[in-house]
Amino acid sequence: MGKAQYKKKTQERRHNPLRVPDAHLGSGKGEGKADPAKEKQMLPILNKLKSPEYADRTWACAAICNLIQNDAATRRLFQGRNVVGELIERLSDGVDEVVVEASGALRNLAIDGGHELCGEMANKGLMSHLTVLIGKISNTIDSIISSSQPQKLTEEQFQGRKHLLALAENVISLIWSLAEANPKTLQAVNALGCESLLVKVLASRETLGLGVSLAAAQALYSLTQDNPPFRRAFVSYPSALETVISVIEEDHALVESSQQAKTRKGKGKDKQVNGAEQDELPDGRALLRRVLASGILKNTVLAGSRTDEKVNVLALTSGTILPLVNGLLDVNLSDICSRVSELAQLLPKEGAINPGKDFKTDHRSPVEVSLERIERNLMTVVIALEVLTNVCAGLEDEEEAIFNGAEIIAEGEDDEIDEDEDMEELFADEDLIAMGRDPSLIIDENLQSTTINPGATLSHLLSTLQLPTRLNILSQLTPLSFPPANNQPSIHPPTTSVLSVLHIRALEALNNLLLTTVAAVPSNDAAASQLTGTIPVRDLWSSMFSLIRTIGSEPDALNMKGQEMRVEVLQMALGCVWGTAKLGARDLDVQNQNIQTLIDSTAVLRSEVSKVRVIETLASLAARKSVSDEQNKVIGTWLLQLLTSSASLTAEVLIATLNAIIDIYADETRSYDRAVFVQGGFLEALSGSVAKVRAEVKKIDKRKSRQLRTQGEEVYENLVAFIKYRRSLRL
Template identity: 25%
Template sequence: MGKSKTTKFKRPQFNAVGLPVSVTKDEDCEEDHGDENCPADELLEKLQSPNADMREFACASISRVVQQSQTIPGFLQRDAVRRLGPMLLDSSVAVRETATGALRNLSACGGQEVCEEMVKEDVMTPLTALLRECCSGFEIAAVPMKDQRSPVENVANEAVNLLWNLCESNTQALSIFNKSGLLDVVVQCLEKYPHNVELAISAAHCLHTVTEDNPELLCSINTTVLGALENVLLSTQDCMAYTLLRALAAGTLWNMKSSLPASHQAQLLNTVVATLSKCLDIDAGTLIPKLRHAEEDRLLNTASIPGVENETSRDINVDEMEEDEEAPNPKRNGKAAKIDNDISDLLPRGREELREAMALLTAQQTSLEIIVNMCCSDDPSDDEWEESSSSDESELGPDGLCDGVSSLMSPLCLSAEVHGALISHHIPEKVLKKTEFPRPEAIDACHQNFSWKPLIKRLGRVQSRALTCLHSILSTMDVESLGGIAALQEAAQRLSSLVFGAPEIPKDAEFLEAVTSALRSLLQMIASKNIPQCITPQQLMSLSEAASHCDVVSVRVNAVAILGITGSMLAREKGTADSIKIVGNALLQIASKDGDLVVNGEALDALFDVFADGNEAEMAAKNIQLLPALKALQPVFKAKIRKEGRGKYTPQQLCVLDNVKINLRRFISYLEKVVKK
């Protein structure tokens, strides 16, 4: 039902301390404990203590308690934000750090609504003042010794992360960022990368967020900002933290491209893509086992030194840090926002190998998301959907019943410069490589240690992002750019093995959404070149069955589209009536029984394509009684649009559904003529 639009990634909402948004287990959250055991009163009272140690203790305790999301309302009801705000400018540096950390955790664990409340309580005023004081303190602070961190920089790191969360979740915070000159302050934090890469990464994350779709800020970009980002890209340190830092800088520069002189854009584009390409070159499946073994060796050596604590005795309880992925939340524009989680801030300083592994996976996920955004930068607007989905019957050709919709199947527009840079740096091949399942060696290495287990989901997320990225690339490039027919057939075999290689199709919704999107784009491209399909009817049915149990609408839509593409190809061949019959029955079932109108419409649209022409399709249509089935379905479909459509679906979706409704009537007329032959 129209082209499969590529997904443009917004930055996932990282929890400030790396915890899931709801760190408590589901069963803990189901019971409402009320205020009976709420520690808010006592802890907030201690903030007024004249003793700095007591104030620090209170802030640190609040920071820990609000990680349990059910405690947050109790703190908000007692004006925690207003009472913590002045602590950001406390005379004690330690209090400043813990108070900022408490607000950082509150913003992360409370989500968007809490961030909005914090901005209403004017937390941006003391936060802005704190960041300015921190940057002034950079110049006068003594240069820290190796492996030591400046207290001022520790405070700045907490503050930048709080700023990042607020700007991600609240437009007013972003507006204050733009007007308060905070860009220069965050850039100063970025420039600390030679000796404090943790602070620089926090600043880079923040810059990557605030520069996306923010034309007001881009007007203030100057040579100092660009120079700092370019210096980061030119850094030569090998560790994975710097790989992540460079990827974030590349993404920020891409966001800023419109503010650069035209003469500088080509060079910038090549540098950005080269940075992302190098990041994707690293094989996490090989590196993670090496890092895990290096950690084991180091801990064994440390354990033999008297008086030194063995870090294995301090392993993190990952039962509370396991990611609690939420189903994608549909947005008005049809894109989805996902919750993402990061545990790196919880890792003890000594867990350097684990930090390296986390940094690499975050860098590769970020790089893939940037490439998706690059492919979507020239994406047609939603208005184009409305224009192309007009219900004016005069736009529909007499024979091509779905011309008004199928025109949307054309590839998206990709500028020649972006296209050339992606091809010259072999991005399609590298992305395809990343779509493979993680190496068993890496999975085994992560399973062997409590603290490393969260990396397993990180590995899966990189794979899912690669699949989404592949979908974007397939939607924006032609066959020749992708290496020709042989390359497409290889890609089809790889994707088919991901879906059908195991005894049963994976049920993870994020993976299913990504792999079905990629497979749909690839099969559409293969069909356009009349290349033989690689999926059997039996495999199609298993995919359709797996998708039918998925709550994510886009997964079901993709599965239906794959059925339609394959069925259309079968209709061009001889002796395929039985296979077409299987496809047709499946599509009729979905068109009549799926609970979502968009899925119903996609199934009808697929039926139009499969049974539009050909002797094999005619025989199959008679066998499955397609004409009476569609006649029975027609009034039901029209009634559902009238009853459910206006309040539940977007104007763009309704326009496409209206088009399907018209095509259904015309297709029934076509089938009636076929029967009379």
């Protein structure tokens, strides 16, 4: 227990394309209060979607997109008029420009509407249209690539290529959004066979440009995460891995400077935004594309696998990927928040829009462009942290064996034995204790086999790169990290959303690094001190509790809709507290308030893993050499009450609680033993819980949770042996 690493990313925590949860928006938008001025414009715009004039149809697609941006209430008004179905129908329009704008509107709907709208799109036939469009885009790209000599394009050809690139970017972004939405839409995306298009786009990035190739990288990164069917198709596709490696090794700075030169050519002076240059920030798309490619490779190639024979992922990680990621970790979040606050004041006021005839779905003011660049740069750091989390995940726990025929038969025999053992439930606690194992046979769970295989040497990660300190800095909250707890919107919801995820990713990477270090600490005290001496445990301890106190200072917000990230960050911070306590409990200045904070936190945690982490952290603190009788008593009494209370405990928490009590009081020579364990009547309370523990362990379904059942049986037997041993000391 407590060894949970963070390799998988739940869809709820993905920042983009499912970008800003409705509840972040505030001002009634997430609750259904639509802007009356926008509502008045709705029907005329919808009617123009079926206009005989293609210019009207194009305009209507763009207008819809901009009316509902970051406005859930208005979006639902349009949904009630079947706007999704109408836009999907426009994907088969005979005019390319209409198809482009319709796909752009659907893309933006998917980004802003998230899971709900992606599911609706799939249900209303979007996938069949995507199949047709993927084929059309792929064939056109093939014709562009096959042109051996660059030719001067006619105006019609130029517009056609422009439409192709915009359509390709929109379609690939839709694929990306659908892959993130839910298992059903992910399965539908897998069935599209889109890996060929995505690899082709990425391989032709120089010809096709940054926009569409970045979308392809984003889609591939998402599709290769925890998705074996697509991962197999991708790895087996010719040149797929070679293409990804070429992106990783590409100098993004040269790509971006070349792109900037093309953009500025013939435009004269840069545009100004209230006296500030629009291009003050790097575009960042080539850098993000390169970091995403690094993530794609880490998702698809396991070190030492047959695929890795041609790749050598460890060499690429140490030589290219890790230096790339490392260069992104020193971002100053306080400065970014200040800049976002300034720019947010310059955004145009919301309300009804009056777009001109040439209005497009991608229309952005200079201020919005600057804010998007900030968001993109933060997202690049998020993906870099996800890659780093993978690098720091150095533990390979033994997987439970897949049952073969003989094991199934044995399982059936176990069921028969279970039926016979049901009679044990009639036995009293003392009868069960008498039947228990000998005290000399107590099993130490820490002796279970674990392979340590970090993506880089620990000394490099801890000492050279100083990752604990730098990840700690990135985990600290800013004024924009969460939506306000007063139901008002953030001044810029996209920035708030990405900052929340960034903190979580930094804590996940730190958690994995600490976890790997705990497993790697040798038994030799001198060697252990040398390894852990590079980790600032006191600073980490102080910072994590400061973060926990900040989140706890607004307790009502923890249960509010739209504030789910607060609990996510809290759980990650508690995981890092666990690692810090395991590595340096003897060096920590543990205050009584720290212990009470850990105990109180279990009431709001939603993850069983996090609750187990808190219990194990408290056990480490209670057993440290410098612990006072008072602190030991507070922890021990709480654990005992947790075990013996009438409240139902999950199997994971029950096992962790018993292990903690046995670990703390296994050595009767400790100074606190008599004052707490003996005088507190702990032995008698434990003896009276044996039948309850046995009954709870037998409730664990060994078919569904074989390993957990084994752990439960071991801890039950350890409890009985522990009771016997403690009783023998009285003789």
